[in-house]
Amino acid sequence: MAKQVKSSVDGVKTDILLESGTNELEIMEFTIDGNIFGINVAKVTEIMKYSEVNPMPNSHPNIEGVFKPRDQIITVINLPGYMGLPSSENDERDMFIITNFNKMNAAFHVHTVEAIHRITWDMIEKPDNTIYGGQEGLATGIAKIGDKLITIVDFEKIVFDISPLTGIQMQEISDLGPRERSTRPLIIAEDSALLKKMILEALHEAGYTNITSFTNGQDAWDHINELAEQYGSVEVLKDHVALMITDIEMPKMDGHRLLKLCRDHRVLRGLPILIFSSLIDDAMRDKGERLGATAQLSKPEIGNLVATIDKHILK
Numbered sequence: 001m002a003k004q005v006k007s008s009v010d011g012v013k014t015d016i017l018l019e020s021g022t023n024e025l026e027i028m029e030f031t032i033d034g035n036i037f038g039i040n041v042a043k044v045t046e047i048m049k050y051s052e053v054n055p056m057p058n059s060h061p062n063i064e065g066v067f068k069p070r071d072q073i074i075t076v077i078n079l080p081g082y083m084g085l086p087s088s089e090n091d092e093r094d095m096f097i098i099t100n101f102n103k104m105n106a107a108f109h110v111h112t113v114e115a116i117h118r119i120t121w122d123m124i125e126k127p128d129n130t131i132y133g134g135q136e137g138l139a140t141g142i143a144k145i146g147d148k149l150i151t152i153v154d155f156e157k158i159v160f161d162i163s164p165l166t167g168i169q170m171q172e173i174s175d176l177g178p179r180e181r182s183t184r185p186l187i188i189a190e191d192s193a194l195l196k197k198m199i200l201e202a203l204h205e206a207g208y209t210n211i212t213s214f215t216n217g218q219d220a221w222d223h224i225n226e227l228a229e230q231y232g233s234v235e236v237l238k239d240h241v242a243l244m245i246t247d248i249e250m251p252k253m254d255g256h257r258l259l260k261l262c263r264d265h266r267v268l269r270g271l272p273i274l275i276f277s278s279l280i281d282d283a284m285r286d287k288g289e290r291l292g293a294t295a296q297l298s299k300p301e302i303g304n305l306v307a308t309i310d311k312h313i314l315k
Contacts (some may be wrong), residue, residue, distance in 0.1 A: 021260030023122065026116050036148055037151050038152045042284070044067075046096075053066065067283045074098065074107045075106045080111070095110050097113065102166060108155070112225070119145065121216075121251060137193070139152065139153065141251040148254050156192060168195070168199065172306075173202055183209060186212070186245065186263075187219050188200070189255065191247060215250070217246065217250045218254030224271075225261075242312075245274045246259065249277070249279065272294040274295045274309070276302075
């Protein structure tokens, strides 16, 4: 299924076809003050030249305002300002990257959009937490493409920092009412340090205390494949992993590839696997269904995630 990205940028490839479970992705390369960054094209709906923005009183300092390119009002985030980088000398040559993730639309003001690169997730390395700030850092990965190092930006974290109500809300766990503790073993694959911390806190609050987490799909696969080979049957494996939760976007191996490997495995094919991602739309849902996802839930709906885990763990 093709991902269509409307674009007014000459030379930028916009008709993208990614097969299910091949561990491929498309990275859109953009720049701010000469620094090279990237965003997963799965988050991008459109690229537009800079246009006038209507400021919003009392908004976050990095919210430029809103504009209405057609029939929808979109909030504009000043990415140079958020990153502490200089503004361009001529806004008229700047670009908007229009995105859709976590069921919301936003426009990110950048200086240039350069190209789209098709790569595999194993070409993306997890950045060093000491250098890139750990939970406070903005880099989810570093990709080397030719002679360029492209920093993959954590756009979910940016939106959460600007508007915390768009993130995971612990109140959703409280709304589930009194709960019992469960020691059933869960596995989580999530690359964002901030989101992983929030998900773990929410699951612990919900009563799930036996959780093993990984920052990429490859490490999760290595672990679960070893368990499957060691114990050799679905029934015995359940005592060591009862359910897995995976993001889609992750360095080394994405969630769809992880799901496909599990469904092709004689022991792991029956394991409940939940996709918890900011990218769940009709196209992604169709891809996940074809690969055999047990359920697919959109971030940041943590209450729905816990209820779905309950359904498969406590039944």
